[in-house]
Amino acid sequence: MCGNSDSESSAQLAVMDAIVFFIGAVLVSNILLSYVVTLPNHSPESSIVGDTDPAEILRTFLATSLCESVVVDLGQKFYLDDRTTAAESLAIELLALEVGHDLNQFVHLNRLIYDMIRAVCNQAYEPHLLVFDVDDDLSGPVLSIPSAHEATKSAYASSTEIPGSGATVYLAELILYPTLLPELV
Numbered sequence: 001m002c003g004n005s006d007s008e009s010s011a012q013l014a015v016m017d018a019i020v021f022f023i024g025a026v027l028v029s030n031i032l033l034s035y036v037v038t039l040p041n042h043s044p045e046s047s048i049v050g051d052t053d054p055a056e057i058l059r060t061f062l063a064t065s066l067c068e069s070v071v072v073d074l075g076q077k078f079y080l081d082d083r084t085t086a087a088e089s090l091a092i093e094l095l096a097l098e099v100g101h102d103l104n105q106f107v108h109l110n111r112l113i114y115d116m117i118r119a120v121c122n123q124a125y126e127p128h129l130l131v132f133d134v135d136d137d138l139s140g141p142v143l144s145i146p147s148a149h150e151a152t153k154s155a156y157a158s159s160t161e162i163p164g165s166g167a168t169v170y171l172a173e174l175i176l177y178p179t180l181l182p183e184l185v
Contacts, residue, residue: 054158058174060120062087070109074101086116087162090172094131095165097142110145125176131162134169142170
């Protein structure tokens with residue numbers, strides 16, 4: 001029996017050594033992988049994937065519901081319930097602007113729309129939504145949320161069409177401006 005216990009204890013030590021070696025190898029590989037992810041030559045252009053892709057953010061934003069009921073007073077009150085999508089609320093706002101209503105009547109809705117875009121956008125970028133009337137030769141934005149921003153080379157953009165009233169077609173353009181200084185990006 002004594003001879004058996006020595007071989008059993010040696011086997012147990014070998015198993016323990018293997019487990020410790022395996023845990024050590026996993027820790028070392030995690031440390032090495034974390035250094036690879038944070039290499040200094042990581043360019044901002046390579047981060048325009050996934051949650052920072054302007055086309056994906058615009059598509060997600062337009063399909064997202066307001067998640068809050070909004071009342072817009074245009075002489076007659078319009079109730080936009082929490083299931084109204086951003087695309088539907090923009091269409092209602094564009095229709096109202098088209099017939100001459102004031103943009104100030106949509107301050108709360110536009111703030112909500114901006115907060116929705118911020119929620120689906122990477123925090124390293126400042127989103128700006130511009131809506132153009134395609135029939136008006138894109139002369140200037142009909143709607144700008146939050147407000148017009150001076151264009152820079154380091155911005156990323158995507159656009160899609162939004163149907164308006166009748167034959168009117170609008171072009172919604174999402175522009176992402178980096179919030180960090182170029183030296184830090």
